[in-house]
Amino acid sequence: MDPIVAPATRLINQPVGILRISGSDLLPRFSPLFHFSSSGLIPEPRRVYRVRVRDQSGETVDDGILLYFRSPSSLTGEDVLELQLHGNPHCLRRVMDHAIELGARPARPGEFLYRAYLHHKISLLKAESLNRLIQAPSFQDYRRQFLDYSATTPGPIDEIRADWVDLMAQLYVLLDHADLGEAELPKPGVLLEKIDSLLLRIEHYRESYKKNRMRWKGFSVALLGPPNSGKSSLFNRLLGNDRAIVSEIPGTTRDMIEGRISTEYGDILLFDSAGLRETTDPVEEKGIRKSLEAVRLASLVFLVESADSTMESRAFPDGSVSKFYRVWNKSDLMDNESPDFHFRVSARTRKGIAQLYRFLEEQARSFYAHSYEPDDSTEGVVSSERQYRILSRLSTHLKKVRRMVGVSSWEIVLHELESQKAMMEDAVGIVSHHMVYDRVFQGFCIGK
Amino acid sequence: MNRWDVVVIGGGHAGIEAASAASRMGCRTLLVTLHLDLIGQMSCNPSVGGIGKGHIVSEIEAMDGAISKLADRSGLQFKLLNTRKGYAVQALRVQCDRYRYRQEARTYLEAQNNLHFRQGEVVAWTMDGKSLKSLRLHDGTEVFGRTFVLTTGTFLSGALHIGLNQTEGGRGGERSSRELSPRFSGELGLSLGRLKTGTPPRLSGRTIDFSRMERQPGDEPVPFFSHDLSSHRLFFPGPQVPCHLTATTAETRSVIQSNLDRSPLYSGKITGIGPRYCPSIEDKIVKFPDRESHHVFIEPEGLLVDEYYPNGISTSLPVDVQEQIVHSIPGLEQAMITRPGYAVEYDFVFPDQLTHELRVRHLDNLFLAGQINGTTGYEEAAGQGLIAGLNAALLVREEEPWSPDRSLSYIGVMIDDLVTQGVDEPYRMFTSRAENRLYIRHHNADDRLTSIGRELGAVSDTQWEWYERKRESFQRLRSYLKSARQGGTPLLQLLKRPDVTLDSLESLPLPEGLSEWPEPWRIGFESEVKYEGYIRISQDRDSREEEFTIPVGIFESPIPGLSKEVLSRLKKASPRTFSEARCVRGVTPGALDSLRTHLKAGKTGTSFL
C-alpha cells in the first residue's frame, strides 16, 4: 500500500520522539532520510542502527535510532521504518516533511492499526480490545483489559458466533440432508431452543453494556453550575491547559468537554459542562440536558457558583446528595464565608486550587482502592456503541426468524437468517460455509 | 486427416455432456475413450439427481443437455425430494437402470451430428507454445485438435483398496494410469492432489428378504427431468421399481469395531481425503459410536439384472468382514455379495488453476471437467462437462466465452466455488452453497438458462418450442389471474399467500387447459408467483449497497476473506462501486460480503485509536 508516515509520540517537547513509516517496498525509497556509517545503504531487518537523520535539503538535523521491519513480520504486516529521535516537535515535523517529499502521506488517525487489520495482523475485535486497553483509567482495569486482549480462549463473542453457526448448521441439515430420516432431523423445538439461547446470550451482553454505559469508567468529576460562574476556567486550571473556551458571555460552553488527569492511583476524568439555565436555544438545551445526565454518571459533582452567578434553585435531579460539593469561585472578587460551600477558590489567582486538587487526588485514591470494581469478565464484551447497535438489530432480527419457525418453510427461515449475515459478521467475524459444515459433520451422521 | 474442432477425452458423464454440447454447437467433435462399451458407465450407485445435484441436472436440461434425458430414459423409480421444505430446495431423484443408462448414452451420442468416436488410451501429447496440438494414442495414432476437453475422472494414478490389499486401477474394473500424473504436473504444469471415495458391496437380489424392509415407492404421477412432455414415459411397462429401507444393527457395529485394524482407512494405508458427506460405514461407526443404527437403502441396479446396491454401507474392509456386515442387517441375513466394496484413491487437479470456463488458465485450449477437478457425482461432472464443451466450441468459433453466474445457477455456484476457493475434499453440491437459493429453483431452470443456451446455439428447436409453449401458457394464466377476482382481490394476489395453491383455487373458474398442465408447470407457476416478493426483497437489499463507493487502490493489498484470485480480478477491473464490483467475473456474493465488511471496517478503522 502507499506509504504513510506519522509520529508515534505526541508532538511536544520531550526527550524522545518517534516517527513511523509503513508501506510496501519502503527501501530504498526512504533511504535518503537517514545515513549510517556501517556497511551498505539498506539496513537489515530487526537490527538496531545508530543513524544521522536528514531533512529535505540533505542537511543532518538529528541523530537517533533506526529500526527496520520487513513485510510481513511487522506491526502492520507491511515494511515499517521506525526512527527514534529527539523529542523536538520542530525537528520531527521537518523529518516528516522530508518523508512526505519522498512519497509518504500523513497517516489518518488509526491508520497503522487499520493496516494491521488489513494484513490479518489483528482482528477487528482485537483492535477494539486494544483500544479499551489503552484507554483503561486504572491499573486494575488495564490488567483486565490486557487479559482480554491477550486471551486465546474463545470469548463471549466467539460463543455467539458458535451459536449462530450451530443454528445455520441445523437448517443446512434440514434442507440438504433429508436422507437422514425424519427421526434424526432437527425439530422446530430444537431450533427454537437454539434461537432462544442465542437471544438470551445477546440480551445478557446488551444489558451489561447498557448498565456499563450508564456510568463512566473510572473516577469522574463533573463541573456543574449556572452560566458564567467560571466552570471552564476551573476546568482549565485543574487540567493545567486551555482546553475549554473561556469568555465573559454566559452560555459559552455548549457541550460536555472531557479532560483527563493522570494520578498514580488512577485517572481523574474531568467534565466541563454547559451552564444551567432556562434557554430556548436547542443546542444549548441539549447541552444542559447532558449536564444534568452527568450528575447521574459522575463519581462526584462540583457545583460551581460565584458572586455574579449563583444557582436560583436547588432543584437538582435526585441522585445521591453525597456526590455534591459546592464550590465558590471568583473568591478574588468576593468571598463567601457561608459554611454551605466546601471550597472557596479563584480560578484566576489560583487561590484554593491546590487544596481542591489534593481533595480530588484523595478521592481518586479511595475510589480506586475501595468503591471501584473493574468490569467483571462478561461486561465490557460489548464495548462499543457499534457493537451494541449491531447486537440490538441482531436480536430484533432473530426474534423475527423465531416467529417464522414452524410457520414458514425451512428455506424461507434460512433465507431470513442469512439475510442478515453481513450484519452478523460485522459483530462476530466472518462465518463461512466451511465453518457451518464442520459443525454439521460434528453433530450429524450425514451421508448414505 | 485426423483433425478435429473439439477433442473430448473420456466417456463418463462429463465427457458425454462436453461432446454433446460441442457437437450441438456445430463443432466437429471426437470422443476418445478407453472402452466404447463403457460410455456412460455409472461407477457408483445408479441414480441421478437428489438435493442440489438434481438442481444441476435441471439446469443441464434447460440447456438441452444429456444427463436429464438419459436419466428419464433409463429411470426405474422417480421421486421429488424435499417437497415440504419449500419450493426452492425441491429436487428430483431418479433411480436408474445401470445397463439401460449406458445403452441410452451410446444411442443418444450416436444421434448427434458432427460427433465421432474413437477407442484408445492417450499416452502422449504435443504442445505448440501454450496450446495443446495433438494427442497420441496407445496404438500410435495422432489426433489433432483445435481444443481439448479432458474428462478422465479417477483415471489418474487410481488405486483400489479392499482390506489391506491394494491394486492399481480405476473404478469397477476400469483401467488407470500411473504414468500420466507426473506428465500432468511436468509438461502441463498442473498441480495435483489426492482424494478418495468408496462403494459398498453389491448384493444378489434373490438372496435378499425384502419383506423385512420398508418399501419406498416412486412418485405418481411420475416426475421427469425432461422439458419435452411428449417424452415422458417409462422405458418399461411399469410400475416403477421401489427401493427398500433397512438399517445397520448393534451387531454391525461390533463387527466393524473388532475389525478396524484390517481397514486401509484406519491403518493409514489410504492417505487421500474422502468426502465427509459420503462416509464409509466404518467412518460412521467410529465417529458416532453411540448411534444404534444407520440407514441402508437397497437400490435396484437394473430391470433385467438381479443385483442390488446397498446404499449406506460403503466400505473398504476385507471381503470376509464385508460379508459379516451385510449379514448383520435385517433382510440381508442370507444375502450374497456379487462384488465386494472398495475404496479408490486417485489424483485430481486443483481446480483453482482453471478459469470460470474451466480452461486451464495458463494454457490456451485445454479444458478440464468432472471428477478430475475434485468433484464427486455424475451431476457435478455433467454440469462441468456442459460448460467445458460449450466453451471449447465458443473458442473454436472465436466467440466470447460464457459461464453461468453464481446468482443464476447451481452450475455457476459450483464452478465459482471450484475455481475461486479450490477443493480440500471431494466437492458435492448442496442447496446451502447457493446464496441466491430462493431464485435458482428446479422448476425455473429453463427461465434462467434456456434462452441463453438458445443464443449460444446449444438448444435444439424442439427444446426451444417446449419452452415457448410453457412461457405462453404461464403468461395466459398470469393475465387471467390478474384480472379475475375473488372478493375484490385479484387471484394472482391471492396465490401469493402461503396457504393458497393452484389446487385450492380450483373451485374457481380457471382458464381451460389448466387441468392438462403437467405437475412441474403447476409447481413452477406457483413458486414463480409466490417467490417474486423474495427475489425483489433481496434485490432491493443489494441495491442499497450499490451506493457504496470503493476507494481507489483498495485492492492493492489483501482484504480479509478475499482470495488472491478474486483480489487480482478486482484489481484488474478496479470497480468504483459495489454494483461494478458485483459484475466482475468471479466475485462471489461471499467475496462481496467480505468486501462490504472491509469497507465498513474501513470507516470505523480510522477511529480505532
Ligand SMILES: Nc1nc2c(ncn2[C@@H]2O[C@H](COP(=O)(O)OP(=O)(O)OP(=O)(O)O)[C@@H](O)[C@H]2O)c(=O)[nH]1
Ligand atoms: N475575577 C475572576 N474572574 C473569573 C474567575 N473565573 C472565571 N472568571 C471569569 O468569568 C467569566 C466566565 O468564565 P467561564 O469559565 O467561561 O465560565 P463558565 O461557567 O464556563 O460559563 P458558561 O460556559 O457560559 O456556563 C470569564 O470572563 C472568566 O474570565 C475567577 O476566579 N476570578
Ligand SMILES: [Mg+2]
Ligand atoms: Mg464554560
